[in-house]
Amino acid sequence: MGSRIGLMLHQAGNEVILIDRWPDHINAIREKGLIGEFEDHEVIAHLPIYSPEEIVEDHANVDLVVALTKSMQLEAMFQDIQPIIGKSTFVFCLLNGLGHEETLSKFVPKENIIFGTTTWTAGLAGPGHAKLVGTGSIEMENLDPKGKAFTLKVLEVFQKAKLNPIYSNNVRYSIWKKACINGTLNGLCTILDCNIAEFGSLSVARNFIETIVGEFAAVAKAEGIELNQAQVIQAIEATYDVKTQGLHFPSMYQDLIRNHRKTEIDYINGAVWQKGKNYQIDTPYCAFLTQLIHAKKELLNAK
Amino acid sequence: MGSRIGLMLHQAGNEVILIDRWPDHINAIREKGLIGEFEDHEVIAHLPIYSPEEIVEDHANVDLVVALTKSMQLEAMFQDIQPIIGKSTFVFCLLNGLGHEETLSKFVPKENIIFGTTTWTAGLAGPGHAKLVGTGSIEMENLDPKGKAFTLKVLEVFQKAKLNPIYSNNVRYSIWKKACINGTLNGLCTILDCNIAEFGSLSVARNFIETIVGEFAAVAKAEGIELNQAQVIQAIEATYDVKTQGLHFPSMYQDLIRNHRKTEIDYINGAVWQKGKNYQIDTPYCAFLTQLIHAKKELLNAK
Numbered sequence: 001m002g003s004r005i006g007l008m009l010h011q012a013g014n015e016v017i018l019i020d021r022w023p024d025h026i027n028a029i030r031e032k033g034l035i036g037e038f039e040d041h042e043v044i045a046h047l048p049i050y051s052p053e054e055i056v057e058d059h060a061n062v063d064l065v066v067a068l069t070k071s072m073q074l075e076a077m078f079q080d081i082q083p084i085i086g087k088s089t090f091v092f093c094l095l096n097g098l099g100h101e102e103t104l105s106k107f108v109p110k111e112n113i114i115f116g117t118t119t120w121t122a123g124l125a126g127p128g129h130a131k132l133v134g135t136g137s138i139e140m141e142n143l144d145p146k147g148k149a150f151t152l153k154v155l156e157v158f159q160k161a162k163l164n165p166i167y168s169n170n171v172r173y174s175i176w177k178k179a180c181i182n183g184t185l186n187g188l189c190t191i192l193d194c195n196i197a198e199f200g201s202l203s204v205a206r207n208f209i210e211t212i213v214g215e216f217a218a219v220a221k222a223e224g225i226e227l228n229q230a231q232v233i234q235a236i237e238a239t240y241d242v243k244t245q246g247l248h249f250p251s252m253y254q255d256l257i258r259n260h261r262k263t264e265i266d267y268i269n270g271a272v273w274q275k276g277k278n279y280q281i282d283t284p285y286c287a288f289l290t291q292l293i294h295a296k297k298e299l300l301n302a303k
Numbered sequence: 304m305g306s307r308i309g310l311m312l313h314q315a316g317n318e319v320i321l322i323d324r325w326p327d328h329i330n331a332i333r334e335k336g337l338i339g340e341f342e343d344h345e346v347i348a349h350l351p352i353y354s355p356e357e358i359v360e361d362h363a364n365v366d367l368v369v370a371l372t373k374s375m376q377l378e379a380m381f382q383d384i385q386p387i388i389g390k391s392t393f394v395f396c397l398l399n400g401l402g403h404e405e406t407l408s409k410f411v412p413k414e415n416i417i418f419g420t421t422t423w424t425a426g427l428a429g430p431g432h433a434k435l436v437g438t439g440s441i442e443m444e445n446l447d448p449k450g451k452a453f454t455l456k457v458l459e460v461f462q463k464a465k466l467n468p469i470y471s472n473n474v475r476y477s478i479w480k481k482a483c484i485n486g487t488l489n490g491l492c493t494i495l496d497c498n499i500a501e502f503g504s505l506s507v508a509r510n511f512i513e514t515i516v517g518e519f520a521a522v523a524k525a526e527g528i529e530l531n532q533a534q535v536i537q538a539i540e541a542t543y544d545v546k547t548q549g550l551h552f553p554s555m556y557q558d559l560i561r562n563h564r565k566t567e568i569d570y571i572n573g574a575v576w577q578k579g580k581n582y583q584i585d586t587p588y589c590a591f592l593t594q595l596i597h598a599k600k601e602l603l604n605a606k
Contacts, residue, residue, distance in 0.1 A: 188598075191494060191595065192595065192598050192599060192602060193602070194602050198602060201601075202598045202601050202602070203597070203601065204594045204597055204598050205598075207594065208594065208598075211591075282585075282587075284585075284587030284588060284591070285587060285591055288514075288587070288588055288591050288592075289591075291507045291510065291511065292494065292495065294506070294507055295491075295495050295505045295507050295508075295511075296495060298504075298505050298506060299495060299496070299497050299501060299505070
């Protein structure tokens with residue numbers, strides 16, 4: 001996703017630097033450039049790329065950091081990239097999941113934080129080689145009213161880069177809604193070893209999602225967000241269709257079951273469970289599902 | 304288990320008839336007798352065996368029916384064997400799980416019901432061929448004080464058959480305790496696809512079993528049984544040892560994952576969930592685990 005957004009911003013004439021931790025990816029881009037394989041054409045962009053430890057003061061006080069790490073990597077990344085963050089630097093957080101506001105607030109004042117969600121997708125064919133099919137959009141909103149003017153500038157830049165940005169009046173609602181979709185399909189397909197359509201065909205599917213969305217909604221409400229549960233359930237059930245996402249295995253399934261990698265469960269169901277504890281709201285399905293995914297991670301020795 | 308107990312009672316001189324629904328098993332025993340392969344010797348016993356539909360009035364009013372069906376088969380079996388049950392017939396229920404008292408009470412007065420648990424095991428090498436390794440014991444107790452005299456007679460018969468019976472003063476406690484062991488290891492090893500030792504090695508294992516045993520204990524308490532949770536947890540954790548049961552996969556795992564057969568989850572965690580509803584006690588881990596096993600059953604098209 002960093003390649004996707006970095007490349008599209010670069011193509012629109014912006015100065016872009018990439019930051020990543022994967023040595024093969026860094027080396028490939030330095031040697032051959034970043035290959036962006038779109039559906040009908042390919043581009044090669046010679047973008048500067050650094051590992052976080054290499055960041056030098058040349059890049060101090062960047063205008064905008066677009067955060068696209070895995071959830072569990074966000075905090076360490078921001079600890080490492082502090083040299084490029086100045087007083088006027090904004091951060092645009094496009095991570096899935098919950099709890100990132102708390103993490104980013106340790107590094108950046110609230111008025112410099114933009115939150116968003118996106119429907120763009122991206123895949124990697126190999127180091128330095130991004131597969132960029134389909135289209136998408138990006139919702140964005142400043143966390144604090146003071147950040148609005150700059151956020152509208154970012155919107156304009158993203159607009160010119162054809163990233164289809166939309167200014168949202170309630171991006172936290174969208175983040176919670178997306179978290180509900182991930183908080184049901186990701187964990188359940190992973191623990192049941194099935195794709196989205198197979199999950200949707202289960203007689204218990206509706207009860208599972210009602211219960212989990214109910215737990216998300218109770219915690220969201222304590223944070224001032226009134227989720228429309230019927231609408232969220234409808235959005236989840238729309239993914240069952242084999243003509244859309246039905247035949248896909250959710251990203252958590254791919255991470256854990258296929259690639260034996262750690263999952264983002266602690267930032268989805270786990271975050272609801274932990275937040276629920278603070279508000280004294282019981283979230284047993286989120287708790288149990290989080291524990292089951294951790295158990296599976298240990299059994300598969302996921303790294 | 305029917306072959307085990309039937310054979311041992313027969314060897315001690317009792318008149319035994321077997322009742323089963325598996326045609327291959329019935330035919331094999333009729334043709335070649337029941338083969339009992341003990342550790343150090345083999346016996347062949349020509350026992351009468353019937354399918355429930357074949358039962359005729361020749362066998363009306365038997366002294367004792369030892370019930371050893373799968374939990375979900377108990378009710379249909381008792382519907383079918385009514386011709387052999389007379390006013391003085393006792394039923395000795397050795398099924399695992401909960402809720403069988405309610406089922407049997409539809410067919411037999413409470414004073415004619417004996418409940419028990421057993422540590423004997425048995426395997427089938429094929430139709431008509433039982434593998435009978437190891438030793439065991441049987442706890443038994445009449446459900447109603449009026450049944451005590453007959454239960455002590457059964458105890459004596461079982462004693463002579465070397466089945467190591469013990470008269471229990473609280474068989475319902477033993478049944479609940481055994482249900483706790485099955486209610487944790489069976490469902491969790493099945494859904495996590497691991498053996499008992501692997502389950503025991505998980506960092507969340509203790510929390511899983513504490514939570515689930517806590518739910519069982521709350522419901523047991525409503526039924527007048529005070530489970531010693533620490534003792535139950537100790538009994539569960541004792542099974543993790545690779546020198547005892549650690550390397551085994553629980554029976555539910557074998558039923559569902561290996562053989563794609565239906566499980567007894569509705570009579571273990573599912574029974575606690577349903578009983579909990581009646582007592583207005585929340586049992587979310589039992590509920591979720593029951594639903595997950597049902598989901599897995601549907602995905603595997605288990606019959």
